[in-house]
Amino acid sequence: MQRNNLTPQRDIGEQIGLSAAAVQRRIKKMRELGIIQNDFSVIDREKIGSNVTILVEVFLDSEKIEVVDEFKKIFKSVPEIQQCYYVTGESDFFLVIVVPSMSYYESLTRRIFFGNKNIKRFRTVVVMGITKSSLEIPLSVLISN
DSSP states (O other): OSSSSSSOOHHHHHHHTOOOOHHHHHHHHHHHHSSSSOOOOOOGGGGGGGEEEEEEEEEOOOOOOHHHHHHHHHHOOOOEEEEEESSSSSOSSEEEEEEEHHEEEEEHHHHIIIIOOOOOEEEEEEEOSSSSSOOOOOHHHHHHH
């Protein structure tokens, strides 16, 4: 299901030795428990003209929990930010941002980063090519342990 959540339940059942009804019950239970968090489609960035992927490392001026929580809210609210990671180490956040152009990114930085006194600095890395992009969790590792 991680690779294709449109796989018919009867096909899944055949692969794991369950009926389609049993598969349906298990999927429903995984959704109820929050194991399956979301179902979505992956859009081809280049086909819609939003093909500049940028990695941003954010360094906050203060590490007070109120400031960190404020930035979590801000970053969640920005649609161009695809992923946001609160991290340990020298920096505080890593962001994955997708925009149509560098000029668009520049205006986004003015709005999010330069206009906020709690950001000490940020570092931008422009992605030249995407070799792998996945949210799939390797379940075989969990099953064998």
